[in-house]
Amino acid sequence: MKRYVLYRLLFLLPTLLGALTLVFLLIHLIPGDPVDVMLGETAATADKEALRESLGLNRPLSVQYRTFMFDLAAGDLGRSLYERASVTEIVRARFPATLELALCAMIAAIAISFPLAVLAAVRRGGWIDRSALTFSLFGLSMPNFWLGPLLMIIFSIQLGWTPVSGRGGFGHLVLPAFTLGLGMSAILIRILRASLLRAMNEEYVQTARAKGLSEQRVWLKHTLRNALLSVITIMSLQFGSLLTGSLITETIFSWPGIGRLTVQAIQTRDYPLVQGCVLVIAVSYILVNFLTDLAYRLVDPRITYGE
Amino acid sequence: MLLLLGTTALFAPMLAPRDPLSQNLDQDLIAHSREHPLGTDKLGRDLLSRIIYGGRVSLLVGMATVTLSLTIGVAIGSFSGYFGGLVDQMLMRLVDILMAFPGILLAIAFTAVLGPGLDHVIVALCLIGWTGYARLVRGEILSLRERDFIHAARALGGRPKRIILRHLLPNLLPPLLIQATFGLAAAVVAEGSLSFLGLGVEPPTPSWGSMLNDGRQFLLVAPHLTTYPGLALMITVLALNLVGDALQERLNGRNR
Numbered sequence: 001m002k003r004y005v006l007y008r009l010l011f012l013l014p015t016l017l018g019a020l021t022l023v024f025l026l027i028h029l030i031p032g033d034p035v036d037v038m039l040g041e042t043a044a045t046a047d048k049e050a051l052r053e054s055l056g057l058n059r060p061l062s063v064q065y066r067t068f069m070f071d072l073a074a075g076d077l078g079r080s081l082y083e084r085a086s087v088t089e090i091v092r093a094r095f096p097a098t099l100e101l102a103l104c105a106m107i108a109a110i111a112i113s114f115p116l117a118v119l120a121a122v123r124r125g126g127w128i129d130r131s132a133l134t135f136s137l138f139g140l141s142m143p144n145f146w147l148g149p150l151l152m153i154i155f156s157i158q159l160g161w162t163p164v165s166g167r168g169g170f171g172h173l174v175l176p177a178f179t180l181g182l183g184m185s186a187i188l189i190r191i192l193r194a195s196l197l198r199a200m201n202e203e204y205v206q207t208a209r210a211k212g213l214s215e216q217r218v219w220l221k222h223t224l225r226n227a228l229l230s231v232i233t234i235m236s237l238q239f240g241s242l243l244t245g246s247l248i249t250e251t252i253f254s255w256p257g258i259g260r261l262t263v264q265a266i267q268t269r270d271y272p273l274v275q276g277c278v279l280v281i282a283v284s285y286i287l288v289n290f291l292t293d294l295a296y297r298l299v300d301p302r303i304t305y306g307e
Numbered sequence: 308m309l310l311l312l313g314t315t316a317l318f319a320p321m322l323a324p325r326d327p328l329s330q331n332l333d334q335d336l337i338a339h340s341r342e343h344p345l346g347t348d349k350l351g352r353d354l355l356s357r358i359i360y361g362g363r364v365s366l367l368v369g370m371a372t373v374t375l376s377l378t379i380g381v382a383i384g385s386f387s388g389y390f391g392g393l394v395d396q397m398l399m400r401l402v403d404i405l406m407a408f409p410g411i412l413l414a415i416a417f418t419a420v421l422g423p424g425l426d427h428v429i430v431a432l433c434l435i436g437w438t439g440y441a442r443l444v445r446g447e448i449l450s451l452r453e454r455d456f457i458h459a460a461r462a463l464g465g466r467p468k469r470i471i472l473r474h475l476l477p478n479l480l481p482p483l484l485i486q487a488t489f490g491l492a493a494a495v496v497a498e499g500s501l502s503f504l505g506l507g508v509e510p511p512t513p514s515w516g517s518m519l520n521d522g523r524q525f526l527l528v529a530p531h532l533t534t535y536p537g538l539a540l541m542i543t544v545l546a547l548n549l550v551g552d553a554l555q556e557r558l559n560g561r562n563r
Contacts, residue, residue: 014400014403015400015403015404015407016407018400018401018403018404018407019404019407019408022404022405022408022413023416026416026417026420027420029417029420029421030420030421031421031422137545137548137549137552138541138545140544140548141492141541141544141545141548142541142544143496143499143500143537143540143541143544145499145500145503145516145519145520145537146519146533146536146537146538146540146541149519149522149523149526149533149537150533150534150537152526153526153530153533153534157526157527157530239409240409240410241409241410243409243410243412244409244410244411244412244415245410247412247415247504248500248503248504251504252523262415263504266415266419266504266505266506267505271419271420274416274419274420278408278412278413278416281409281412282407282408282409282412285407285408285409286407
């Protein structure tokens, strides 16, 4: 296990470094003078120089990169131009809301997909199977920037069952979590159903049946448990989609998370804040994938680094 | 369904009942009328015409993105898989770094700094799109390059370029076609997402994503501004996913 962790860390570090480098280069991709773009061309020269100095844009690229990395190591993501506060503090304040939404979306996705996938596999070819696959197809085809407003029209405006926007109790979470989780549930239904059908053809399942175990026990104790392994990987990959999807879902429902913060930063051309938000989302995704790799090894000790 | 959508997009100037940019502030936010079957938006522009023209933008961006991503991905994946070595390792590390960013986050970040615009959207989506094709092609070539027919081609004096183009790539057409179909669906949704966030095509050019964003402020009084463009987008993506599923079943089934 130690060797596996070491190998994974060796693989993680260059990827992390590369991702951080790409985020650093973002501001330098702004066409023309980044300071002009951020402050506007009519801004006072003194203000432009002050911003250039604070962002380090008047120094050589290698010096800027070194400063960026050292500041990052110290947890300093720079200062927001619009809010005139530390990016680290702003992001730290907003991240819990996104985490709450992402976790609830994942719970919603699991709650929808697992029962449907199991029923679809058990009753393969039947109406439940066909309905589950149709639901999955529609879920994959429905973009969240349409689903969200549609749900808002029906449940918040027409029926008045849920609040329209904002963060609060359970009522505020329902629509955003469902909007964000539907795409994930659509994928999970397909993956889990395929895994279950594959597992059903394994010899250990035939042995379990030959021993006289009930169908329920065969499904729940043997088949489902082994089928879940491939689902773990997909769920971690989908966590990234939840983080990216939060940009749109949080904007639609005015959910005060890091996704909405990123969109607001883009609209106000607050590039240090954009940089900080993108960095936090990317690093979170990389770390979740890393932890999933470790969890996978714990669940199935047969997994080696090569796999 | 897909043929109908493609034809509608191609012949938009003939099929759209009105100019999608023509404004009439006296007839703003109408739900339905004989003149405007799907209603009008906040500037009195015909929604049906804007949806038809919006489909053009979405399919154009989708096809351009897939074509460019496929070309870049196949070129890099082929080179990487066939020759291997240090260049392969470096290219795959680049792929890992780009794929370390979830979903379209990198595309959002790039269009945020480059600014909105059709060309910027295509560039940003290609930047993340090629990696999937490169990995697929590299993986397949790694397994095919040691097969007997490739050894025979080398023994007969075949050059790497000829071996890749004549012998290796034709075997990759089925998985590439499947991935390209799903890639087109993903690109259409991605363009819609970017336009929704104000990073896609610039107004007044109609785009389904920007129409959905504009419709958000009128959910109470004009829900049709959100319903119809979204429905058009969903039908397009559904059609592409159905074709992708059918291709997967047919081509993968044939290969078993």
